[in-house]
Amino acid sequence: MSTATKTDVREKLLETAARLFYSQGYKDTGINQIIDEASVCKASFYNHFKTKEDLLIAYLERSHDQSMAALRQRLSQVSSPREQLRELFRCQAEKLEKSGFRGCPFMNTLAEVPGAEDKVRQVIGWHMSGQRQILEEIVSRVSRERGLGAQSSRLADDLEVVMTGGLMAARAQGNVAMLRHAQSMAERMLGLDES
Amino acid sequence: MSTATKTDVREKLLETAARLFYSQGYKDTGINQIIDEASVCKASFYNHFKTKEDLLIAYLERSHDQSMAALRQRLSQVSSPREQLRELFRCQAEKLEKSGFRGCPFMNTLAEVPGAEDKVRQVIGWHMSGQRQILEEIVSRVSRERGLGAQSSRLADDLEVVMTGGLMAARAQGNVAMLRHAQSMAERMLGLDES
DNA sequence: GTAAGTATAAACAGACCAGTCTGTCTGTCA
DNA sequence: TGACAGACAGACTGGTCTGTTTATACTTAC
The missing domain is CATH 1.10.10.60 (Homeodomain-like)
Incomplete structure (x- = not known):
C-alpha cells in the first residue's frame, strides 16, 4: 500500500x-x-x-486550457476553412449533447456566482477571448482565400453572435437543432454554402 | 396600526x-x-x-408575465415592423444595462439549478416560447409587407439565433456592443436596413 | 537514519440553512 | 360576542456547509 x-x-x-x-x-x-x-x-x-473558490478558479483555468487545446487539435486535422467551421460547430454540438445540455461551464459559472471575485471573472474573460481568437482565425483564412477584405472584422462579430446564439438556444431547448441552424447561417454569411 | x-x-x-x-x-x-x-x-x-422552490416558481411565473406584458406594451407603441424590431433590441439592451449585465433570469436559473424540478423547467419553457412567439410575429409582419413567403419560418430561426447570441455575448462582455451588432444583423437579414 | 513534507483519518468549531412549532395579537364576519 | 383567519414574534430542530486541528503513517532527500 x-x-x-x-x-x-x-x-x-x-x-x-x-x-x-x-x-x-x-x-x-x-x-x-x-x-x-x-x-x-x-x-x-x-x-x-486555500479555499473552495481557489478550487473553482483552478477548475476554470484547467477547463479553459483543456478545451482550447482539444479544439485546436480537432481544427488542425482538417484543412479548408470551410471544414474548420463545420468542425467547430460539430465540436460544440458533441460537447453539448455529451453533457446532457448543461451548456458552457463559463457562462454557467457567471450565472451562478454573481458576486464573482475578480479572478473568476478574469478566467472567464480569457476563455471568451480564446474562443473569439479561433473565430477570427477562421474568418481571416476565409478572407485570404476569397478576398473578403475589410468585411472580415464585421464577419468575426457576426460569427460570434451566431455561434453564441446557436449554442445558447440549443442549450435552452435541449436539442441541437438551433446549433445546426446557426451553422448553416454561418456558412451562408461566409459564402461557404455554395462554393 | x-x-x-x-x-x-x-x-x-x-x-x-x-x-x-x-x-x-x-x-x-x-x-x-x-x-x-x-x-x-x-x-x-x-x-x-410551501417551500423555497415554490417561491422560485412563483417568481419565475411573475417575471415571465411581467416581462411579456411590458414587452408587448412597448412593441404596441410603434407601428412598422422595422421599428418593432428596433424596439425589441432596445428593450433588451435597456434591461441588460439596468441589471448590471446580470442577464436573463430564466437562463440564469437554468444554470443555477441543474436538477431543476419539472415545474421550473416548464416555466422556463413557457418563457422561451413566449419570446419566440414575438419574433415570429415580427417576421410574419415583415413577410406580409415585403412578401418573403416561404422563407419566413427560416427567418424566425435566424432571428432567434441572432437575438440570443447578441444578448448572451453582450452579457458575457459586460457591454451592449454585441447586442447592437446583432440588431444590425437582424435588420440586414430581414431586409430592413436599406428600405 | 533521520528530518521534512505530505499523506491519512477523524473529530471539531462555528456559521448558516430550510422548515416547524408554540403562542399572541388583530381584524372581520356571522 | 365569539369564532376564525391570518398576521406577528421568535425559539428550535436537524442538517449542511467551509474550514481547522490533532494525531499518526509513509516517502523521499539529505
Missing part, C-alpha cells in the same frame, strides 16, 4: 471537481462530496487549495 | 424575492433574508409558499 503523491492528489481533486462543478453546479457541490469521490482527506484538500 | 392583508404579504414576498433571486442568485438568497427585507414573519411566509 502506498500513499498518493502530491500531483496525484491535486489531479484527482481537480478532475473530480471538474466533473461535479460542471454537472451539479458550484454551489450544489460541497467540499465533502469532492474529497469523498476523489478519495482524498480533507486536510490534504486544504493543503492544495 | 393595522395588520398587513393577505395579498400585501404575498406581494411583498414576491417583490423582494424577485429582487434578491435575480441580483444574488437563488442559492445565495436565504429565506431569512427574504422575510427580513420584506418585513414578514417566517410563519406567514410558509402560509403562502
